[in-house]
Amino acid sequence: MRWEAALVAVVLAGTGLAVVWAIGQAHRRQEVLALLQTFGSARAAALQDPRLLLVWQPLATAARRLFPKAFATLDRGVSGTFPFSGADLEQAHAAWTAAWLAFEAAHDEEYRLKADVAEQDVRRAADAEAAQLARARVSRIQHEKMERYQARYAEYIRTARTLQALLDQPSASAREADNIK
Secondary structure, eight states, rough: OOHHHHHHHHHHHHHHHHHHHHHHHHHHHHHHHHHHHHHHHHHHHHOOOOOGGHHHHHHHHHHHHHHHHHHHHHHHHHHHHHOOOOHHHHHHHHHHHHHHHHHHHHHHHHHHHHHHHHHHHHHHHHHHHHHHHHHHHHHHHHHHHHHHHHHHHHHHHHHHHHHHHHHSSSSHHHHHHHHOO
């Protein structure tokens, strides 16, 4: 009879451990799904607008510290660093630089055309007062061109430097993989 009680105790203990293990597995799956939901949409948005990486990458780094096992699972699933790999950061930096170059060309052309029209108005002015107003318009266009350029340049530099700083950080997934082992 004692051995039967011991057998029942072993079966109950085994069942209890199996339940605890299953609950733990379900909890880990929930963590992974929550991270996928949160950072999956963030990844899609950040790949469209590199500036969003400036917000999401630090959040991902903090989340990696809080949920290292869940991120390790995700990293294995994507065969890289989830949600943003070094290649993603490089692509974002390249896209941001290309967008700047495109802005610069379009900006120069836009204001060259505006200035040409205003200069023609100066040449066509019928009297001194009309010429003075046209010259003031040329001056305002040049001032507006510089203000817009400087504001956009400041944003470009701030974003490019931050993206570069993110690129220069050592791989978080490599550090965390070592901590999990």
